[in-house]
Amino acid sequence: MAEHVIVSGHLTVAPEARDDYLQGCASVVRAARAAPGCLDFAIGADLVDPGRINVFERWDSRAAVEAFRGDGPSDEQNAALLDASVAEYDVGGAARPLGP
Template sequence: MNSNKVIIAGWYTVEAKKRDEVVESFEDLIKRARQAPGCLDLAITADPIDPTRINNFEFWESEGDLGAWRSVANPPKKISPIIEIEMQKHEIKQSGPPFN
């Protein structure tokens, strides 16, 4: 099994008038994820510039931890339809300080 850390990062858009409601609907999921084994960070946030955009960031210790979380995540069932999405999974082979 791959032991690289994993980042899921990207964004999606919904109707501007529904964005804050969608973000709030993920509050319980975020709290539970941050307590899940292998979760280093998870955030689903309203973009400060684009009123339709929701930013998504997940940082996991391993692909196995991500998969285990996905099997029990139980995301909100009813959210506003997604208009556009750009999301990628990244396997981290090496990390270091962001500034030298």
């Protein structure tokens, strides 16, 4: 089976800046979801921490991640970050669906 890549973690911004930060990410989410090899891509507000933004990406290969990643966040987005904890994980093996 081909190895997939998951990118997961969170970003921290000032609570009053979170909505603007997320609005600035909408075009990135649309572009990622349209990119070859993207299986899922989500950036969203945390339900309990007003300064936290959760990140989840699933790609069919490392090459797909690297082709999309490009230059990364804009200077304006980087300036808004107070902290970031995001990592890439190589995943092999079959998926096990959960739920009904």
